[in-house]
Amino acid sequence: MSEPSDRSGGGAAEGAEQLTPEQEQMLRQMEEEMRKVRVQDLVAQSVVSIINLAYRRIAKEDERDLEQARIGIEAVRGLVDLLEEDARHEIRNALSQLQVLYARQAGGGAPGQPPEGGPEAPAQPRDPGAAGGATPPPRLWTPGSD
Known part of the structure; x- marks a missing residue:
């Protein structure tokens, strides 16, 4: 009986036979590659x-x-x-900036500050040499941008 189960296990191999080399x-x-991936990464x-994505949504x-x-912020806080x-x-640091931006938008923003001006303020506490760009998205940390 072990032989038929081996062949039934071969059912997966039958599907593999349909694959090209x-x-x-x-x-x-x-x-x-999957063997090398760490869950933490x-x-x-x-x-x-x-x-x-949360930054874009704000x-x-x-x-x-x-x-x-808000869901994005809570997810990051949990992870x-x-x-x-x-x-x-x-x-x-990036989460703090995102939370400040969220608070400004959810609360209507600072008086006299347009929505486009909101992303610039949270970036000021960061290291000024780190971003190097004038557009808001690079102000968020990404791997390799240290």
Whole structure:
């Protein structure tokens, strides 16, 4: 009976037989890459993506969705302690900037300050040499931008 179960396990192999040699090689390469991926690295990448998307949901008028931004902020707050210590500090800085921007937009902004002016104020506490760009998105921390 062990032989039929081996063959039934071969049902997966039957699906693999439908793959071209190139597809099989690509699948093996993907499996090898997955062995190398650390969950902590994926969490860090996800946190950066969430911060960037939440920023867009606050700063870009045509994409403004403060509820989505709030969810992003809460998600990052829940994940930040799982990051490596080096990344934790940078993420907390970016999160603080995002929270200030969110508070300004949710509260109607500072008197006399247009929505486009909001992204500039949170960037001031950061290291002035770190961003180097004049556009708001680079003010958010991304891996390799130290």
